[in-house]
Amino acid sequence: MPGTIGFIGCGNMGHAIVHGAITHRVIDPSAISIVEKSAGRREWAESQGCAALTDVADLQPVDQLVLAVKPQSFPEVADELGRLDHPCIVTSVMAGIRSSRIREALGEHARVIRTMPNTPAMIGHGVAGVAMGDGSREGDELLARELLDSIGTTIMVDESMMDVVTAVSGSGPAYVYLLAEAWEKAAIELGLEQSDARHFVQQTIRGASAMMLENDIEPSELRAAVTSKGGTTAAALDVMIQRDIPGIVKDAIEAAADRGRELAGDS
Numbered sequence: 001m002p003g004t005i006g007f008i009g010c011g012n013m014g015h016a017i018v019h020g021a022i023t024h025r026v027i028d029p030s031a032i033s034i035v036e037k038s039a040g041r042r043e044w045a046e047s048q049g050c051a052a053l054t055d056v057a058d059l060q061p062v063d064q065l066v067l068a069v070k071p072q073s074f075p076e077v078a079d080e081l082g083r084l085d086h087p088c089i090v091t092s093v094m095a096g097i098r099s100s101r102i103r104e105a106l107g108e109h110a111r112v113i114r115t116m117p118n119t120p121a122m123i124g125h126g127v128a129g130v131a132m133g134d135g136s137r138e139g140d141e142l143l144a145r146e147l148l149d150s151i152g153t154t155i156m157v158d159e160s161m162m163d164v165v166t167a168v169s170g171s172g173p174a175y176v177y178l179l180a181e182a183w184e185k186a187a188i189e190l191g192l193e194q195s196d197a198r199h200f201v202q203q204t205i206r207g208a209s210a211m212m213l214e215n216d217i218e219p220s221e222l223r224a225a226v227t228s229k230g231g232t233t234a235a236a237l238d239v240m241i242q243r244d245i246p247g248i249v250k251d252a253i254e255a256a257a258d259r260g261r262e263l264a265g266d267s
Contacts (some may be wrong), residue, residue: 002143003063004029008056010036010045013093014068016122018151022048026143028180035059052131056080064089064143071085071263073098076106079147083107087137093117096263098161099133111135113144116165117152119173126152129165163264167256175252 005027007014016146018034019029028050035056036042052061057080069077071094084090084107091113092102099112112133120126128148130141145154157165185198190222209224227233 002031002146004031004033004060005064005066005143006059006062007032007034007036007066007257008059008081008231009067009069009073010041011070012035012119013117014066014130015041015044016126016151017066017068017093017117017147018045018048018050020121020124021147023175024150026146034064059087061086062088064091066090066147067092067094067102068158069094070094078102078105081106082244084109087111089113089140089143091115091147092133096163098264099131099136103134108135111137111140113141114159114162115144115154116162116170117148121148121151127169128152128154129157129162129169130154130156131159131162133159153183163257163260166260167253171256174181175249176205191246193228213267 004050007018010018014034014036018032021032022029031168032045032050033053034042034045034050035053036045037054042054045052056077058087065081066089067074067077067090074094074097075126086108088111090106090110092103093115095116099114102112103110105190113136114131114133116130117126117128121128126148130144130148131139141156145156148154153166183201184194184197187200188194192200208222212219215222223237
């Protein structure tokens with residue numbers, strides 16, 4: 001049993017983590033306290049058997065804290081929490097805030113674990129990078145991994161890679177959605193009904209993802225298996241390669257990682 005745990009924030013990601021933890025029996029609801037401004041979210045927390053609080057000041061000392069607020073809210077949360085007076089594992093799901101800054105704000109008793117989940121976690125299909133942070137010790141990451149594994153999968157990375165993880169998987173769903181938008185629009189313009197176009201695109205993305213997950217085959221090999229010389233797939237891929245789609249993807253991910261570093265430097 002991991003002891004008591006306090007969640008600061010229960011928005012979309014916090015809600016997903018708590019729901020997964022309770023559903024998969026990672027932690028008993030009676031050990032969870034949630035600080036959340038939304039009355040609806042507090043009502044949900046209470047319905048699950050958790051303690052629901054409005055203010056950080058009302059949170060009793062806990063063994064572990066999960067900071068599930070937006071990065072811009074951290075200064076206010078840190079002021080309300082103050083410097084911790086007891087050893088506490090602090091798991092952050094905030095993008096762009098270094099563990100050193102979190103520990104500086106919360107004091108030497110904070111043992112920080114950084115995580116970067118993504119939004120598919122809300123339906124149990126997320127992936128999260130997990131990094132040992134300032135003041136952490138071996139084993140401090142175990143609960144964070146259990147929590148996030150209950151709504152997807154986790155990969156341990158060095159904290160120096162967290163901006164890259166954010167760019168690749170944290171922001172990644174948006175890349176897929178942009179592709180799906182363009183794909184669906186093209187299908188409609190070529191004559192398909194909107195509902196049919198959407199279904200074709202969604203199922204193709206789902207099927208292609210399943211092929212990558214279930215087969216130990218490189219994406220390039222899967223692509224080649226679909227591509228007949230002189231065929232329709234080859235015609236489409238020729239256009240994409242001529243327009244340097246691979247280069248555009250690389251530049252986009254680098255831009256996201258660079259922006260993450262800038263935000264961390266500005267914070």
